[in-house]
Amino acid sequence: MARRRLKLVVMVIMMVNFFIFIIISRHSSQDKNGLNKIRTPSKPFWAKLVPKSAYCNRQQQILDLQNNPVLAANYSAPYVPDWLNDTGLSSYPCQPNFKVTTQVKEYNSLPVRFKDFLIFMHCRSYPIMVDQPDVCKEPPFLLLAVKSLAPHFDRRQAIRQSWGRAGLVANRTVVTVFLLGNATAGDHHPDLSGMLRYESVHHRDIIQWDYRDSFFNLTVKEVLFLEWIQTRCAGARFVFKGDDDVFVNTFRILDFLGGLSEPKARDLFVGDVITNAGPHRDKKVKYFIPESMYVGAYPPYAGGGGYLYSGDIATRLHNVSRQVALYPIDDVYTGMCLRKLGLAPEKHKGFRTFNIEEKYRSNPCAYKSLMLVHPRTPQEMIQIWAWLSNPDLKCQ
Ligand SMILES: *[C@@H]1O[C@H](CO)[C@@H](O)[C@H](O)[C@H]1NC(C)=O
Ligand SMILES: *[C@@H]1O[C@H](CO)[C@@H](O)[C@H](O)[C@H]1NC(C)=O
Ligand SMILES: *[C@@H]1O[C@H](CO)[C@@H](O)[C@H](O)[C@H]1NC(C)=O
Ligand SMILES: *[C@@H]1O[C@H](CO)[C@@H](O)[C@H](O)[C@H]1NC(C)=O
Ligand SMILES: *[C@@H]1O[C@H](CO)[C@@H](O)[C@H](O)[C@H]1NC(C)=O
Ligand SMILES: *[C@@H]1O[C@H](CO)[C@@H](O)[C@H](O)[C@H]1NC(C)=O
Numbered sequence: 603m604a605r606r607r608l609k610l611v612v613m614v615i616m617m618v619n620f621f622i623f624i625i626i627s628r629h630s631s632q633d634k635n636g637l638n639k640i641r642t643p644s645k646p647f648w649a650k651l652v653p654k655s656a657y658c659n660r661q662q663q664i665l666d667l668q669n670n671p672v673l674a675a676n677y678s679a680p681y682v683p684d685w686l687n688d689t690g691l692s693s694y695p696c697q698p699n700f701k702v703t704t705q706v707k708e709y710n711s712l713p714v715r716f717k718d719f720l721i722f723m724h725c726r727s728y729p730i731m732v733d734q735p736d737v738c739k740e741p742p743f744l745l746l747a748v749k750s751l752a753p754h755f756d757r758r759q760a761i762r763q764s765w766g767r768a769g770l771v772a773n774r775t776v777v778t779v780f781l782l783g784n785a786t787a788g789d790h791h792p793d794l795s796g797m798l799r800y801e802s803v804h805h806r807d808i809i810q811w812d813y814r815d816s817f818f819n820l821t822v823k824e825v826l827f828l829e830w831i832q833t834r835c836a837g838a839r840f841v842f843k844g845d846d847d848v849f850v851n852t853f854r855i856l857d858f859l860g861g862l863s864e865p866k867a868r869d870l871f872v873g874d875v876i877t878n879a880g881p882h883r884d885k886k887v888k889y890f891i892p893e894s895m896y897v898g899a900y901p902p903y904a905g906g907g908g909y910l911y912s913g914d915i916a917t918r919l920h921n922v923s924r925q926v927a928l929y930p931i932d933d934v935y936t937g938m939c940l941r942k943l944g945l946a947p948e949k950h951k952g953f954r955t956f957n958i959e960e961k962y963r964s965n966p967c968a969y970k971s972l973m974l975v976h977p978r979t980p981q982e983m984i985q986i987w988a989w990l991s992n993p994d995l996k997c998q
Contacts, residue, residue: 651677653685657706657720658896661927664688669925688724696725707894713885716895719818719930726825726928732802732810734779734834741837742777744856747827749906750846751815752785752794755801757846760980762805764987765850772856777835779807780846781823783815817888820906820932828920831913840870841916844908849978849986851969854952855910858973870912871940873904874956874974875949889931896929903937904947907955907976918943966990967997 651667654660664686667673677686691699702720703709709717738745746766750758758780762768766778782798785791802808811826813819824843831841840859844850862870879900881891911919922942929935940947952973962968966989969975978986989995 651683653683654897655707656893656895656897657702658723658927658929659898660685661723665925665927691724696722696727698722699724708892709894712892712894715816715818716892716930718814718816720895723928725813726822727829728811728813728822728826730809730826730830731784731812732782732798732808734806734809737777737779737806738835738837740775741835741839743774743839744776744852744859745831745835745838745841746776746778746850746852747841747843748778748780748846749820749823749844750780750782752782752791752798754846755797756980758801760983761846762807764983765852767852768807771852774856774860776852776856777838779809781827782808782810783813783819783823784810785815789814789816818930821928821930821935824932824936825923825928828916828923831916832920836913836917838913838916839867840910840912842908842910844974845906845976847978848908848955848974848976849969849983850908850974851952851972851990853990854971854973858952859910868912868914869945870910871904871915871945871947872911872950872953873909873947874907874953875902875904875947876900877902879903891930900934901937901941902946903933903940905953905955906931906933906936908953908974909933909936909947910973915945966992966995970995970997 654663667677667686677683685705691697698721700721702723706712706720709720712720746768748758748761748766762778768776768778770776785794798808798810802810809827809830811823813822813826815823827843831838842850842855859867859870880898881896881900882889883893884890919936919939922939926935926939926942929938937947950973952971954972954974955976957963957977958968958972958975966986969986969990975986
């Protein structure tokens with residue numbers, strides 16, 4: 603019985619081989635007869651270069667072309683199509699680009715913050731007014747960088763007295779800096795420069811650049827900060843960047859970082875990651891972006907309330923940011939830079955940029971395993987920090 607079955611199997615295999623032989627020999631004889639010759643296309647097989655209609659997409663398209671060694675050669679003078687010609691746009695000292703008024707569809711009907719953004723979108727460099735050149739003389743394990751606004755004195759002080767206390771924390775070196783623009787530039791703000799100067803001399807943790815500190819310019823703050831890290835704090839092992847209205851559990855973060863091994867530590871980028879998002883088209887939303895500015899999905903990005911990354915990633919982000927057109931929403935912009943690097947931010951449950959359930963908010967133990975909670979007032983920051991610093995705090 604078994605032998606007959608074996609014979610049958612062998613027969614079937616031989617038949618299959620025979621058919622394969624026929625197919626292959628037919629195929630090669632066709633080649634010999636010239637029936638299957640390689641066809642050379644008569645026209646170029648790449649699509650004609652068509653400018654994207656949304657302005658930010660188009661600016662990215664231009665940068666992509668300029669950074670592509672094959673295509674860039676083809677689109678240098680004298681073959682520059684008009685929409686690709688950005689000569690006359692020096693990025694420093696930066697002059698307004700009034701060409702956008704005709705290049706952006708329905709420019710005149712846009713809210714003024716979009717006009718302000720577009721006219722200065724090519725500007726990435728502004729003078730530093732207050733610097734702390736020696737703050738990282740001893741490269742810290744963790745650099746805490748807090749986006750703040752000049753009038754937020756109380757938030758900064760609460761951070762210094764709580765989660766942003768610099769020095770040795772849990773046997774790790776921590777350096778804290780506050781990132782500011784110029785909040786007096788033409789927006790009817792009171793002149794706080796004297797108080798800021800006092801604060802900066804007293805605490806030596808203020809970094810300030812001379813550009814208008816507005817929501818859409820937070821991306822400028824990001825780019826300037828990436829540059830600043832390279833010149834002033836390149837040795838930092840890890841960087842936390844976040845807002846001044848969050849509570850950060852520095853103990854938990856240091857514990858988490860201390861437990862990382864390579865290559866995980868080198869490629870670290872964690873936060874409250876948002877995936878499958880895109881521009882809001884509702885004019886009333888703070889994050890509204892018109893179709894004339896951007897179309898398409900957003901890459902995965904970590905909410906700007908706060909995220910954590912390695913010093914190595916900071917270097918790579920700085921490097922790649924030159925190839926990514928500025929976008930008016932800073933956390934999305936950082937997501938775009940990561941995507942360009944071929945990386946994606948990783949979601950961590952400890953980052954709660956949308957707060958925790960109300961019933962847990964006054965429970966000290968609820969904060970023990972978290973890394974970040976948003977939003978918190980200065981008083982709440984100090985209260986929560988006191989809870990977490992208490993050696994008698996017992997949580998299961
Ligand atoms: C390069 O430019 C020439 C002349 O404008 C054009 O014919 C050709 O298709 C271009 N090649 C690419 C790769 O775009
Ligand atoms: C690019 O634009 C500038 C003025 O904006 C003009 O002088 C120059 O000739 C243009 N270059 C090309 C190659 O068209
Ligand atoms: C503190 O850190 C230093 C250097 O990182 C290490 O040598 C020392 O053992 C640590 N001390 C404690 C108590 O962990
Ligand atoms: C900020 O901007 C205003 C107005 O443009 C300018 O007068 C001032 O010198 C700038 N710097 C500071 C530190 O306020
Ligand atoms: C960003 O800052 C620059 C320089 O101060 C300013 O000209 C521009 O209007 C600002 N953009 C926005 C959207 O506020
Ligand atoms: C920065 O980017 C350039 C190409 O734009 C690359 O050659 C270089 O290796 C990069 N450096 C780092 C540190 O990633």
